[in-house]
Amino acid sequence: MSEKRMIPLASPVFNGNEKQYVLDCIDSTWISSGGKYVQAFERQFADYCGTQYAISCANGTVALHLALEALGIGPGDEVIVPTLTYIASANAVTYCGATPVFVDAEPETWNIDPDGIEAKINGRTKAIIAVHLYGHPVDMDAVQFIAAEHNLYVIEDAAEAHGAEYKNQRVGSIGDVACFSFFGNKMITTGEGGMITTNNDALQQKIVLLRGQGMDPENKYWFPVIGYNYRMTNMQAAIGLGQLENMEWHIQCRREVATAYQEQLSSLMHVIDLPVEQTWARHAYWMYTILLKPSVAISRDELIRRLKDDGIETRPVFYPMHILPPYKESAQYATADDIASRGLNLPSHARLTPGDIKAISESIAYHLND
Numbered sequence: 001m002s003e004k005r006m007i008p009l010a011s012p013v014f015n016g017n018e019k020q021y022v023l024d025c026i027d028s029t030w031i032s033s034g035g036k037y038v039q040a041f042e043r044q045f046a047d048y049c050g051t052q053y054a055i056s057c058a059n060g061t062v063a064l065h066l067a068l069e070a071l072g073i074g075p076g077d078e079v080i081v082p083t084l085t086y087i088a089s090a091n092a093v094t095y096c097g098a099t100p101v102f103v104d105a106e107p108e109t110w111n112i113d114p115d116g117i118e119a120k121i122n123g124r125t126k127a128i129i130a131v132h133l134y135g136h137p138v139d140m141d142a143v144q145f146i147a148a149e150h151n152l153y154v155i156e157d158a159a160e161a162h163g164a165e166y167k168n169q170r171v172g173s174i175g176d177v178a179c180f181s182f183f184g185n186k187m188i189t190t191g192e193g194g195m196i197t198t199n200n201d202a203l204q205q206k207i208v209l210l211r212g213q214g215m216d217p218e219n220k221y222w223f224p225v226i227g228y229n230y231r232m233t234n235m236q237a238a239i240g241l242g243q244l245e246n247m248e249w250h251i252q253c254r255r256e257v258a259t260a261y262q263e264q265l266s267s268l269m270h271v272i273d274l275p276v277e278q279t280w281a282r283h284a285y286w287m288y289t290i291l292l293k294p295s296v297a298i299s300r301d302e303l304i305r306r307l308k309d310d311g312i313e314t315r316p317v318f319y320p321m322h323i324l325p326p327y328k329e330s331a332q333y334a335t336a337d338d339i340a341s342r343g344l345n346l347p348s349h350a351r352l353t354p355g356d357i358k359a360i361s362e363s364i365a366y367h368l369n370d
């Protein structure tokens, strides 16, 4: 049997200064968390998002943990989280000793349904995590309005949405604080890595303190609080800076991929639902995601298997939090359950060619029409 070329779900592209900057780290011996690339990456990321501060860290999960802890979220507190997300959004709340309280998705963007938030708020609620799922921004005005009414913090989980915009404002600059991931399959990558953006001075200082083991910046090796070692290395930041310099190219490639899918798949709208981009949104299209119509003869999982046989890697939409063992509830979340049962992520990355997208689309058409 010949080895067939797989079209991968995700693939990073390093076509800028990444390699040169990493070599510079090694040549200069600045490979740990000191060094100029950490500062440069933070500065340029803040500028890109339009925020005063960007604080780098080890990954997107600890970015969330630092943001929540710096906001003072702790035992006994509750934080509103969409049930349809990656588990890190909920786990970070748990790491603080607080409890994630889940809200259903809304059917068009699949993001947290603002209409479902208020019913979950009580005296213990401290914050709302708005996850820009698969790159589509959350309806932030609706979330911010509820947060203001109830005196809650808003944390943007922008791990999947670098460069997405809500009403012409970059994600990461809208809530009290925002978190990004640079894992290998994200919009841009540092291997493992994360970033926190904010305009709040006190919060920035608290986050830097907690990230660096809790060490007093004015008095080295004096630790007024218990912190963490959640720092990013100079080598990761060097890769990140190289990626960030081409950020608009990365997002443009994904948007072109989405346009090409839209064109190729529009004739299949009797069997699939295509993702929506709201008029107020610039979708980053981290993962181009389709839903199988309930009337389709084969299951979503069967389609994934058949596409794999055709050399196409896809992935089911995230399992909602409320069905996973750590967060299991008997309650139903109708929209999230529906999306999770019918959705699959198609290959979405800057290396995809028009020929790849045509082949993927033809394969989907073939399996859904037989």
Ligand SMILES: *Cc1c(COP(=O)(O)O)cnc(C)c1O
Pocket: 059, 060, 061, 062, 085, 086, 088, 089, 131, 157, 159, 160, 180, 181, 182, 183, 192, 193, 194
């Ligand atoms: C990837 C991701 C994270 C966590 O990022 P890591 O860098 O993998 O720790 C958090 N939230 C969401 C929505 C993500 O997709």
